[in-house]
Amino acid sequence: MILLAIAVCEIAFWVAIVAGLAARYLFRAPRTGAALLVLAPVIDGVLLVLVAVDLLGGGTASWQHGLAALYIGISIAYGKRMVAWADARFAHRFANGPAPARLNGRAYTAKCWGDVLRTGAAAAIAAGILGGLILLVGDSSRTDALLPFFRILAVVFGIDFVWALSYTIWPKKASAEQPTPAS
Template identity: 55%
Template sequence: MVYALIAGCEAAFWILIAAGLIARYPLGRRRLGTALLALTPVVDLVLLVATALDLRSGGQAGTAHSLAAVYLGFSVAYGRRMVAWADARFAHRFAGGPAPRRLYGREYAIECWKGLPLTFLAVAIAAGLLWALISIAPDPDQVATLTGSFRVLAIILGADTLWTLSYTLWPRTRPGGASWEPPGPGASQPRAQFRP
């Protein structure tokens, strides 16, 4: 059941984002679009409550519960950035907004450093949720999978830190040119780019 909830919540998250952006841009209904986008945290709340209730009612704590905690942590931490990423592309496609730029060199490294605190936040939220799930699990023998997920969170955090350091030391170069060019006079600042 928890796996189905995670899949359903992930689908609902993107459906709300798509519906909100369609309402905002092609349909020109900004208030409706904003309301739909504002509902995305409700999806996370539904998953959190359902996961807790499943454990509380005697559900076997397992990988699905761990995955739910990790999913919620990253959805809360990165949700706003994902919405901004999608919004920039809809604005370009339907409202004449600037084309999203691919970042290179120092600009890309800066975005990596901006994303690293979000990963710390995501891991902290997921760890807190795991502790909460462990505390309400009816049988202490069930929590081995949940406690094992802390290692996964440490690996995720370490991998993102190494990714950020690697692109700081060895910047991604622009195809056929320098790794970074200063923006010209009057150039607008790039929108924040979501790093998948």
């Protein structure tokens, strides 16, 4: 059931974003667009409630519950940036906005380090949710499946850190057809 809830919430997240941007740019209804965009974090709350209700109802935690915690952490930490990414492309395509910039050099490296901070926040949020679920259930035999996710969070953060470090040492070069933005 939780895997289905994750899938439905992910689809609902993107439907809310696309509907919000369509309302903003295609239908010239910025208030409606903003209201639809606000639904994205509400969807994360719905998933969290579903996971908690499942476990409090006597369910045994599985990898799916851990995946839900990861999804919520990533969605909260990266949600604003995902919306901004989609907004820039929507504005360019439907409202004659500027083309999204392709970063390189210092600007790309700075973006990578910003991602490290966001990934750290996502890991902290997911770890908090996992810890909260473990405390809420209060029965280690029913929550043992959540423990490996703490290691997964550390590995994901480590990979993102190494990624940013690599671009600090070897900055991304501009392609031949792409002008270099001011750093």
